[in-house]
Amino acid sequence: MASPSNKGKGIVEGSSSQSPQQPQQPPNPPALSRYESQKRRDWNTFCQYLRNQQPPVHISQCGSNHILDFLQYLDQFGKTKVHVHGCVFFGQVEPAGQCNCPLKQAWGSLDALIGRLRAAYEENGGLPERNPFAGGGIRVFLREVRDSQAKARGVPYKKRKKKKRNPMKSGDGTTGTSSSNLPS
Numbered sequence: 368m369a370s371p372s373n374k375g376k377g378i379v380e381g382s383s384s385q386s387p388q389q390p391q392q393p394p395n396p397p398a399l400s401r402y403e404s405q406k407r408r409d410w411n412t413f414c415q416y417l418r419n420q421q422p423p424v425h426i427s428q429c430g431s432n433h434i435l436d437f438l439q440y441l442d443q444f445g446k447t448k449v450h451v452h453g454c455v456f457f458g459q460v461e462p463a464g465q466c467n468c469p470l471k472q473a474w475g476s477l478d479a480l481i482g483r484l485r486a487a488y489e490e491n492g493g494l495p496e497r498n499p500f501a502g503g504g505i506r507v508f509l510r511e512v513r514d515s516q517a518k519a520r521g522v523p524y525k526k527r528k529k530k531k532r533n534p535m536k537s538g539d540g541t542t543g544t545s546s547s548n549l550p551s
Contacts, residue, residue, distance in 0.1 A: 402483070409480055410487035413437060426493070431504040434484075438477055438508065445471040450519040457519055474513040481505060 399407070416437050417424040424433055449471045456462035485500035495501075 406483040447473040
């Protein structure tokens with residue numbers, strides 16, 4: 368800490384140098400968004416998973432089988448009850464009681480995870496045309512998870528259609544566009 372007699376001396380004299388007792392701190396990097404933080408955490412987790420394989424797998428050797436194994440490994444940490452075919456609650460939207468069906472990762476969570484890992488792969492030097500997270504096998508797996516979870520819940524998955532942006536007629540007969548996507 369600077370002594371009271373030197374306090375503010377650099378400012379008064381126009382000096383931009385810091386006193387030798389205080390090391391100069393590099394500027395703080397900007398805070399990451401929630402998405403960027405999650406993407407970094409997911410990437411680090413996946414890379415750690417590959418390093419823990421026997422034998423360890425380098426990211427350049429990673430294929431869709433490693434990714435599918437990782438997604439299935441994550442099911443042990445899931446919080447979504449997925450009823451099996453033999454369960455009395457299979458296909459019911461609001462089950463009336465408890466059962467021993469497994470907890471799994473929700474389809475939406477897996478889908479978002481793959482999207483983040485796909486982006487992180489390319490940000491970490493991977494070529495888009497060789498991105499294992501963009502492979503057909505991964506898309507098929509996600510589709511199967513989505514469909515099986517929808518059947519187990521009794522609620523079919525319906526893809527939302529994007530609304531077309533058509534000009535709307537206003538009350539005075541002029542044509543304009545809606546400033547809101549909310550239903551009227």
